Amino acid sequence: MNTALPEAVLFDLDGTLIDTAPDFYAVINQLxxxxxxxxxxxxxxxxxxxxxxxxxxxxxxxxxxxxxxYDQLHPRMLELYLQHLGVDTKPFPGIPSLLDWLGEQQIPWGIVTNKPECYTTPLMRGLDLQPPPGTVICPDHVRDKKPHPEALFLACKELNCSPERSIYIGDHARDIEAGRRAGMQTIAVSYGYLSEGDDINSWQSDFQAHHANEIKPILETLYSNR
Incomplete structure (x- = not known):
């Protein structure tokens, strides 16, 4: 077992860190x-x-x-989403206490998402998660988005940490693929937005969490506090 503290914990955004489905539900039904x-x-x-x-x-x-x-509906949906951004979005239960713990342990954390920056930045500002993320990487910041590992490498560079000593947590097969390709430990979560027929066991993650409250114990088994 690695007895060093993790250098960083990185999260996917939608479906892992925050629940954006209520806002999308309102927008799609308006459309x-x-x-x-x-x-x-x-x-x-x-x-x-x-x-x-x-x-x-x-x-x-x-x-x-x-x-x-699609060409008619897609821009209209994005317009409606900007108008409804963050209205009903909240961190998943268990995430605020997990972030508190990361802060107490002085473990840097960040976000790597495929959500464009024009939505991510105002959404994060409105949520005001504490402690704040040390980095937020969107597809605007890289050439290749997930499952390519480029965004994870950039996040680690900004946090001054090594990928092999970092952890990526996500609710989609592409998140786990990106984390594995970056050489990270991965945690697959099932409480987010699994598609019908998704088999989380096939993603080859190192660990699984079925509620955000299960993430902290996984981290504690991986890394000693001393």
Whole structure:
């Protein structure tokens, strides 16, 4: 067992650190109403949040992969999301106390997300998580987004830590792939936005957490406080 403190703990954003599904639910149903379509259920939408705006639109409107309607719906959805940004979004239960513990242990933490900076920055400002992240890496900051490990390498550089002594936590197979390709320890979480048919056991993560409260004990088993 590694007896050194972790140099850094990095999180995916949507579905891992914060629950953005309620905001997307309001936005998608507003978009459906604008097109005289019936609303979808919250439970249905949660399966598509981690796969991005196109996936949510496609599922809600039952669109084929290359449907021309995407070009009309996609910019409107993003416009609505900017107007509704952070209204109902909250950290997942257990995350605030986990961040408190990281702060007490003086362990730097950061965010590596595929969410564009124009949404991430105002959202993080509104949430005011404490202690604040030492770095927030969005796809705007790199050439290749996850599952490519470039963003994780950049986060480690900004935190002055080594990838092999760092941990990445995510709710999607691409998060775990990115972490593994960066040489990090990985924790796959199932409390976020798993798609139907997702098998978290197939992601080859080092650990799994089914509630955010389970992350701290995993970290404590990996690294000594002394």
């Amino acid at each position: 459906l109403a604008e097109h005289q379509r019936p609303p979808i259920s919250y439970a249905f939408l949660r399966h598509y949040v981690s796969n991005g705006a196109r996936a949510m639109i496609g599922a809600a409107f039952e669109l084929a992969e290359q449907d021309d309607l």
